[in-house]
Amino acid sequence: xxxxxxxxxxxxxxxxxxxxxxxxxxxxxxxxxxxxxxxxxxxxxxxxxxxxxxxxxxxxxxxxxxxxxxxxxxxxxxxxxxxxxxxxxxxxxxxxxxxxxxxxxxxxxxxxxxxxxxxxxxxxxxxxxxxxxxxxxxxxxxxxxxxxxxxxxxxxxxxxxxxxxxxxxxxxxxxxxxxxxxxxxxxxxxxxxxxxxxxxxxxxxxxxxxxxxxxxxxxxxxxxxxxxxxxxxxxxxx
Numbered sequence: 001x002x003x004x005x006x007x008x009x010x011x012x013x014x015x016x017x018x019x020x021x022x023x024x025x026x027x028x029x030x031x032x033x034x035x036x037x038x039x040x041x042x043x044x045x046x047x048x049x050x051x052x053x054x055x056x057x058x059x060x061x062x063x064x065x066x067x068x069x070x071x072x073x074x075x076x077x078x079x080x081x082x083x084x085x086x087x088x089x090x091x092x093x094x095x096x097x098x099x100x101x102x103x104x105x106x107x108x109x110x111x112x113x114x115x116x117x118x119x120x121x122x123x124x125x126x127x128x129x130x131x132x133x134x135x136x137x138x139x140x141x142x143x144x145x146x147x148x149x150x151x152x153x154x155x156x157x158x159x160x161x162x163x164x165x166x167x168x169x170x171x172x173x174x175x176x177x178x179x180x181x182x183x184x185x186x187x188x189x190x191x192x193x194x195x196x197x198x199x200x201x202x203x204x205x206x207x208x209x210x211x212x213x214x215x216x217x218x219x220x221x222x223x224x225x226x227x228x229x230x231x232x233x234x235x236x237x238x
């Protein structure tokens with residue numbers, strides 16, 4: 001029983017885009033990813049097609065540098081993609097990740113990722129956690145994120161995201177944590193956020209909202225246990 005060949009090709013492309021100064025991925029150069037237990041590669045049980053498939057990619061805190069390869073989008077059975085706390089992964093988040101309809105966790109915190117968030121990332125029906133805090137992401141929040149109907153955790157804090165928060169995002173029915181503090185957001189706070197049925201933590205401090213007041217409707221959010229909004233007009237990251 002071997003790993004599905006197109007996924008092996010994808011892993012090899014992913015490896016070519018990365019630098020590994022501590023040689024944590026040295027076993028990626030030999031054997032089969034699933035059979036040889038490549039570092040960070042978690043596989044499914046044998047599938048009806050006769051192959052093993054990549055289920056998780058756990059690249060947490062491996063001191064990797066380089067970029068995230070578009071070929072990540074070929075890992076069509078992936079549920080967890082974790083490159084957190086490598087500190088020096090650069091470039092943009094590949095839009096091709098939006099092809100992974102099985103993806104539940106996208107964990108990219110603590111790197112130097114740049115560029116805007118692609119609209120295509122808003123079409124992941126099983127998505128539970130979108131965690132890209134502590135990067136250098138720019139641009140506005142895509143309205144397509146309203147389609148992330150299963151997403152519970154939305155951690156975008158400590159970036160350079162700008163523009164208005166789309167009011168459409170108030171239609172995300174499962175959202176519990178909505179963290180947007182320490183960005184360059186501006187404009188009005190959508191009063192529609194008061195309609196989010198499960199929201200418990202809303203962090204908006206240290207943006208460029210200026211003299212914007214908290215909408216009175218926010219007082220009706222019965223499940224809200226934390227609302228950070230102080231200094232919304234100062235201290236935004238540049």
